[in-house]
Amino acid sequence: MSPQAGSPAVEEGVPLARLTTVGIGGPARAFVQPRTLAELEQAVAWAFERGLRVVPIGLGSNLLAADAGVEALVVRLAGELAAVDIQGELLVAGGGAANAVCLHRARAAGLGGFEFACAIPGTAGGGVRMNAGAYGSDWSQVLVRALVVDSGGADWLRLDELELGYRHSALRPGQIVARVEFRLVPHPPDDVKRTIAELNAQRKATQPTNKRTFGSVFKNPAHELGAGRMLEACGLKGHRIGGAQISPVHANFIENTGDAKAVDALALMAEARRRALEQFGVVLEREVELLGDLELPPAGETL
Ligand SMILES: Cc1cc2nc3c(=O)[nH]c(=O)nc-3n(C[C@H](O)[C@H](O)[C@H](O)COP(=O)(O)OP(=O)(O)OC[C@H]3O[C@@H](n4cnc5c(N)ncnc54)[C@H](O)[C@@H]3O)c2cc1C
Numbered sequence: 542m543s544p545q546a547g548s549p550a551v552e553e554g555v556p557l558a559r560l561t562t563v564g565i566g567g568p569a570r571a572f573v574q575p576r577t578l579a580e581l582e583q584a585v586a587w588a589f590e591r592g593l594r595v596v597p598i599g600l601g602s603n604l605l606a607a608d609a610g611v612e613a614l615v616v617r618l619a620g621e622l623a624a625v626d627i628q629g630e631l632l633v634a635g636g637g638a639a640n641a642v643c644l645h646r647a648r649a650a651g652l653g654g655f656e657f658a659c660a661i662p663g664t665a666g667g668g669v670r671m672n673a674g675a676y677g678s679d680w681s682q683v684l685v686r687a688l689v690v691d692s693g694g695a696d697w698l699r700l701d702e703l704e705l706g707y708r709h710s711a712l713r714p715g716q717i718v719a720r721v722e723f724r725l726v727p728h729p730p731d732d733v734k735r736t737i738a739e740l741n742a743q744r745k746a747t748q749p750t751n752k753r754t755f756g757s758v759f760k761n762p763a764h765e766l767g768a769g770r771m772l773e774a775c776g777l778k779g780h781r782i783g784g785a786q787i788s789p790v791h792a793n794f795i796e797n798t799g800d801a802k803a804v805d806a807l808a809l810m811a812e813a814r815r816r817a818l819e820q821f822g823v824v825l826e827r828e829v830e831l832l833g834d835l836e837l838p839p840a841g842e843t844l
Pocket residue numbers: 562596597598599600601602603604618636637660661662663664665666667668669670671672673674675712716717718719749750754755756757830
């Protein structure tokens with residue numbers, strides 16, 4: 542099936558395990574990779590006519606998808622919707638552009654300000670949705686506006702309209718960031734390169750960068766301990782359920798040791814929340830996005 546002649550084909554049953562960094566997840570009912578704004582709008586209309594939800598996906602680096610898959614049209618932006626262009630001090634990126642590509646283009650153009658994203662393995666659009674950030678900066682510090690598409694059409698939303706907060710935006714499910722504009726600052730390419738090397742070295746020393754994970758499991762609570770230190774103090778480093786394990790390197794990461802299921806990761810998350818509540822009286826809030834029929838039990842309960 543195809544939304545319109547010449548448009549990219551809609552594939553059925555593509556395993557989400559192939560589309561997520563943690564490598565977990567059953568089939569997407571439908572999957573499409575639009576290359577232009579027109580193709581994206583056609584895909585959204587195609588799903589709307591069939592009563593299917595639309596789920597945008599970037600590099601799947603903050604996603605835990607259900608073992609049974611998801612009853613939705615999963616959309617991954619490609620072509621010009623994943624391209625990067627420099628216009629003076631503006632970096633204009635397709636929502637599907639990888640952060641690494643944005644950073645490479647910024648450095649080559651002698652622009653700084655996006656170095657903080659060097660270890661965030663996602664896309665420009667996924668970063669808007671999550672207000673991704675690291676090392677004291679985040680998308681809200683560089684974003685000017687984003688072109689947002691849904692079944693009602695396409696609209697540029699300014700930074701203040703997107704209401705970016707700690708790993709939060711006002712984007713609703715089904716809204717797709719098709720393009721973003723970042724404002725950067727002139728900076729010598731060698732300095733940008735040096736900063737990236739330093740930040741990457743720091744990251745390698747403290748996080749499981751060579752394992753299959755979905756990044757931070759929980760947001761940092763309002764507590765002197767971050768989520769990682771708190772779970773470490775609960776003795777959870779290395780704790781394993783099925784094929785999922787709390788990282789022995791950083792307790793706020795869950796690793797897929799090879800054959801992990803979504804339910805294994807979810808059970809680990811529930812256990813981590815139970816222990817944090819018992820030992821610290823803190824309800825940890827999830828950072829990872831859940832896709833499909835997956836729900837964390839109330840804090841304190843196990844799966
Ligand atoms: C090793 C590792 C390290 C990480 N470190 C960090 C870190 O330091 N800081 C940090 O903030 N995050 C970190 N993450 C998490 C993740 O990389 C970020 O949240 C990233 O911004 C997600 O981008 P993505 O494109 O992969 O989105 P996905 O994981 O594909 O999707 C995440 C959410 O965004 C939505 N989404 C994706 N694309 C779009 C779009 N175009 N329009 C609208 N919504 C969209 C999805 O529907 C979903 O709700 C890390 C992850 C890993 C695996």
